[in-house]
Amino acid sequence: MSNVVCLVSGGLDSATVLGLMLAEGHYVFPRTFNYGQLHKRELESAQQVVWYYQRMFPAQLATLEVVELLFLKKLGGSALTDPTLAVPLQRTDGEMSKKIPITYVPGRNTILLSVALSIAEVKDADGVAIGVNALDYSGYADCRPEYIDAMNGVAKLSSKRAVEGRPITILAPLLHMTKRDIILKGTEIGVPYELTWSCYQGGGKPCGKCDSCILRARGFEEAGLKDPSLSS
Amino acid sequence: MSNVVCLVSGGLDSATVLGLMLAEGHYVFPRTFNYGQLHKRELESAQQVVWYYQRMFPAQLATLEVVELLFLKKLGGSALTDPTLAVPLQRTDGEMSKKIPITYVPGRNTILLSVALSIAEVKDADGVAIGVNALDYSGYADCRPEYIDAMNGVAKLSSKRAVEGRPITILAPLLHMTKRDIILKGTEIGVPYELTWSCYQGGGKPCGKCDSCILRARGFEEAGLKDPSLSS
Numbered sequence: 001m002s003n004v005v006c007l008v009s010g011g012l013d014s015a016t017v018l019g020l021m022l023a024e025g026h027y028v029f030p031r032t033f034n035y036g037q038l039h040k041r042e043l044e045s046a047q048q049v050v051w052y053y054q055r056m057f058p059a060q061l062a063t064l065e066v067v068e069l070l071f072l073k074k075l076g077g078s079a080l081t082d083p084t085l086a087v088p089l090q091r092t093d094g095e096m097s098k099k100i101p102i103t104y105v106p107g108r109n110t111i112l113l114s115v116a117l118s119i120a121e122v123k124d125a126d127g128v129a130i131g132v133n134a135l136d137y138s139g140y141a142d143c144r145p146e147y148i149d150a151m152n153g154v155a156k157l158s159s160k161r162a163v164e165g166r167p168i169t170i171l172a173p174l175l176h177m178t179k180r181d182i183i184l185k186g187t188e189i190g191v192p193y194e195l196t197w198s199c200y201q202g203g204g205k206p207c208g209k210c211d212s213c214i215l216r217a218r219g220f221e222e223a224g225l226k227d228p229s230l231s232s
Numbered sequence: 233m234s235n236v237v238c239l240v241s242g243g244l245d246s247a248t249v250l251g252l253m254l255a256e257g258h259y260v261f262p263r264t265f266n267y268g269q270l271h272k273r274e275l276e277s278a279q280q281v282v283w284y285y286q287r288m289f290p291a292q293l294a295t296l297e298v299v300e301l302l303f304l305k306k307l308g309g310s311a312l313t314d315p316t317l318a319v320p321l322q323r324t325d326g327e328m329s330k331k332i333p334i335t336y337v338p339g340r341n342t343i344l345l346s347v348a349l350s351i352a353e354v355k356d357a358d359g360v361a362i363g364v365n366a367l368d369y370s371g372y373a374d375c376r377p378e379y380i381d382a383m384n385g386v387a388k389l390s391s392k393r394a395v396e397g398r399p400i401t402i403l404a405p406l407l408h409m410t411k412r413d414i415i416l417k418g419t420e421i422g423v424p425y426e427l428t429w430s431c432y433q434g435g436g437k438p439c440g441k442c443d444s445c446i447l448r449a450r451g452f453e454e455a456g457l458k459d460p461s462l463s464s
Contacts, residue, residue: 067303071347075354107350110390114346115303118339122307141395150385157379158342 003125004171005029005116008064010045012196012216013131013174016186018049020173021129022057023189029062029123033112035105036073045197052192067115072105089209109142113151113170120168121159128155129171135178148172179219187225194228206230235357236403237261237348240296242277244428244448245363245406248418250281252405253361254289255421261294261355265344267337268305277429284424299347304337321441341374345383345402352400353391360387361403367410380404411451419457426460438462 004026008014021028032046043066050064109132116128132143141147148170156167174182186193198216199206206213206229220227236258240246253260264278275298282296341364348360364375373379380402388399406414418425430448431438438445438461452459 069303071299071301072350075351106353106392107346107390110346110386111343111350114339114342118304118343119307121338141392142390144389147386147389150382150389153382153385154342154379157376157382158339158374160338160373163373 002127003027003029003120003123004127004129005031005120005123005125006129007112007116007131008032008046008050009131010042010047010049010196011131011198011212012179012186012191012193012219013133013182014046015049015131015193015196016182016191017129017131017171017173018053019186019189019191021171022053022060025060026127027060027062028129029119029125030064031067031116031119032064033067033069033115035069035108039199039202041199041202042197045195048195049192052195056190067119069111069115072108072111075106088211089207091211091214107142109140109147110151117155117159117168117170121161124161125168126166127169127171129173131174132172133174133179133182134176145175148175178222179215180222183219183223183225187223196229234359235259235261235352235355236359236361237263237352237355237357238361239344239348239363240264240278240282241363242274242279242281242428243363243430243444244411244418244425244451245365245414246278247281247363247425247428248414248423249361249363249403249405250285251418251421251423253403254285254292257292258359259292259294260361261351261357262296263299263348263351264296265299265301265347267301267340271431271434273431273434274429277427280427281424284427288422299351301343301347304340304343307338321439323443323446339374341372341379342383349387349391349400349402353393356393357400358398359401359403361405363406364404365406365411365414366408377407380407410454411447412454415451415455415457419455428461 004021006018006021006028008018008030009032018028018030030050032043034043047064054061113128113130120128132148134143134145152170155170156162159168161168198212200210200212201207208217217227236253238250238253238260240250240262241264250260250262262282264275266275279296286293345360345362352360364380366375366377384402387402388394391400393400430444432442432444433439440449448459
């Protein structure tokens with residue numbers, strides 16, 4: 001058992017990573033980020049997921065803290081933070097794999113991982129866990145395996161711990177899994193998918209048409225399971 | 233001539249980098265960071281330096297923007313942001329080279345470079361310039377050449393530009409220079425060192441005893457020059 005900083009977005013992937021870390025016996029510092037997302041629903045979902053797990057693993061989970069990164073909103077350039085840009089809908093697989101969409105927040109994962117590495121250093125945590133996934137994703141540059149390798153190269157050098165020979169490791173357990181396999185594994189270990197939120201758009205219910213909704217729906221379908229977030 | 237995001241701290245090194253970028257004809261987006269430094273003097277110096285250069289190079293320099301990273305203060309762990317931790321004074325060369333001091337802000341350069349890469353992507357800038365220096369420095373892990381190489385490895389992969397084959401490059405022109413050589417080069421190109429601030433402590437005048445003051449004083453001495461910030 002070691003200490004791990006876990007990034008929690010409120011979505012399906014990061015809820016699964018949190019569940020995996022707890023099932024493996026780690027003590028987890030959960031962190032979510034407010035980077036000016038147009039829709040606060042995902043922050044609420046992140047909190048719901050963490051509360052759920054605090055009841056399940058009371059001795060293994062610190063309080064969820066929200067890290068404020070509002071300069072990212074000011075910077076603009078993404079449909080997730082700029083109300084004047086529309087979220088693309090009904091994209092085909094070819095479009096998703098070839099073209100980085102306007103929902104991409106420039107450099108987001110690098111910033112989130114940098115901040116998580118800094119938190120890990122202060123908390124003396126051995127790892128930083130993130131739910132990136134290179135198979136069923138939305139075409140973002142910073143979800144690829146070689147990108148995670150490069151960030152691990154930075155982690156190996158950048159901290160006081162690294163100088164002492166105890167570098168922090170970036171853990172991306174979903175990197176090579178399909179959405180189907182993620183959902184099957186998560187269901188097996190009891191991830192509360194009914195509390196998660198994947199949709200890029202606002203509203204009381206998922207739109208069903210953005211990349212994130214499409215990938216989620218297909219994942220549940222291929223897993224032969226019903227998405228519990230759609231049942232109510 | 234290309235667009236460059238330049239990190240400006242108010243200190244001697246970053247003022248020199250800004251001068252070099254402008255002398256090379258780049259259009260520069262200057263950015264400074266408020267990470268909860270105990271002493272605001274360095275932010276004031278950063279603004280003074282940028283104002284100076286805006287008069288010298290009116291067509292090459294955007295407005296200085298301050299990026300708020302106050303979560304770093306909350307995180308703690310450094311004498312630069314935590315008033316309960318004392319800045320170490322009168323450290324010898326051996327101590328500086330061997331022991332990372334309490335003035336180290338965990339993961340700071342990784343976070344600053346990540347944010348700068350994100351800004352560069354939005355501004356379509358080709359480079360990010362930073363004044364890190366591996367010779368006369370205070371023993372920080374994230375000032376070493378291999379660290380900059382690792383961050384360039386991330387930059388080569390992480391952006392939309394990178395996917396399009398036009399990655400952003402991290403420029404660290406002072407990396408292999410001694411403080412003496414930095415000061416000689418900067419003086420040659422007219423860097424306004426009288427406006428810069430290096431001291432880790434607060435107060436109206438530099439303390440002369442912290443690592444940063446010691447390295448600066450030695451640099452001017454070895455360059456055979458008087459430090460203009462001490463003349464008034």
